[in-house]
Amino acid sequence: MLNNRVVLIVVDALRYDTACTHMGYMQHLVERGAAARYEVCSEVPSLSRPLYETILTGTPPIIHGVTSNRTVRLSNQTSLFHLAKSSGKTTAAAAYYWVSELYNHAPFRHFEDRIQLDTEFPIENGLFYFEDHYPDSHLFTEAAWLINQKKPDFLYIHPMNVDDDGHKFTADSKEYRNRVLAVDALLSVFIPKCLEQGYEVIVTADHGMTSDGNHGGNTIEDRHVPMFVLSKQVRAGLNEGIVSQLQVAPLVCHLLNIKPSEEMVPLLLDGVRMLKEA
Numbered sequence: 324m325l326n327n328r329v330v331l332i333v334v335d336a337l338r339y340d341t342a343c344t345h346m347g348y349m350q351h352l353v354e355r356g357a358a359a360r361y362e363v364c365s366e367v368p369s370l371s372r373p374l375y376e377t378i379l380t381g382t383p384p385i386i387h388g389v390t391s392n393r394t395v396r397l398s399n400q401t402s403l404f405h406l407a408k409s410s411g412k413t414t415a416a417a418a419y420y421w422v423s424e425l426y427n428h429a430p431f432r433h434f435e436d437r438i439q440l441d442t443e444f445p446i447e448n449g450l451f452y453f454e455d456h457y458p459d460s461h462l463f464t465e466a467a468w469l470i471n472q473k474k475p476d477f478l479y480i481h482p483m484n485v486d487d488d489g490h491k492f493t494a495d496s497k498e499y500r501n502r503v504l505a506v507d508a509l510l511s512v513f514i515p516k517c518l519e520q521g522y523e524v525i526v527t528a529d530h531g532m533t534s535d536g537n538h539g540g541n542t543i544e545d546r547h548v549p550m551f552v553l554s555k556q557v558r559a560g561l562n563e564g565i566v567s568q569l570q571v572a573p574l575v576c577h578l579l580n581i582k583p584s585e586e587m588v589p590l591l592l593d594g595v596r597m598l599k600e601a
Contacts, residue, residue, distance in 0.1 A: 326521035327580040330478045336486030337528035342549040345503040348511035356559040361550040361566045369538045369545040374529035381572030381587035398425045401584040404445035407477040410581040415448040415475035417466040423451045448473045455487040463513045489532035523554035558594035
């Protein structure tokens with residue numbers, strides 16, 4: 324029986340090639356038939372705030388209008404949080420403060436918005452950080468608290484340390500690669516706990532990182548990111564070809580068993596099973 328509960332983890336600035344070479348736990352899940360792996364091409368500009376909005380609404384920047392990291396306002400689109408709530412499901416996030424600015428309150432009020440519990444906002448329970456070096460280990464602990472205490476149907480998690488080290492040391496550095504190893508180790512502890520509690524899990528990224536220590540452009544290094552899916556509704560194994568980032572939101576809707584927004588593209592992801600097949 325499907326629980327229709329989803330944890331969506333967006334590892335900021337995780338390149339596809341580095342994920343394939345340095346995420347041993349995630350690759351183990353793929354090899355052993357427990358996860359599917361896709362190569363996703365992000366929208367452009369390959370910047371964080373525009374792509375948070377793309378991932379969480381299923382719309383490109385030309386539609387949602389968040390074209391810069393400096394676009395500080397609430398989203399004008401129907402997000403996964405909105406859709407989940409309107410379908411009677413509960414929502415939560417452990418994420419960077421820009422996510423709060425997109426869906427709960429803008430601009431972010433550091434002394435009021437750090438901890439948001441039992442709210443009427445689209446993100447009903449949110450724990451938000453505002454320093455890029457905020458430890459990923461702390462964030463996953465906070466996400467575990469949300470699961471244990473609030474039991475959300477849809478939980479969004481957004482660690483930042485891979486991006487932080489990429490900017491400081493470039494994607495060609497041992498620091499960047501070691502940080503990817505570190506987040507993989509965190510996932511190896513966190514994901515089993517999610518599965519034990521009946522969640523299906525997606526791990527992806529907003530954008531990549533270049534050898535210049537930046538992102539925003541149109542190169543493979545900027546745009547190509549992984550997507551790992553742990554779900555009985557998605558066939559495990561490696562998937563050939565390049566997938567549009569616009570597929571992430573309708574995939575989440577499918578796993579939650581909620582109706583996607585009219586603005587989302589149809590779900591055309593290879594390996595997705597319809598409900599009667601799952």
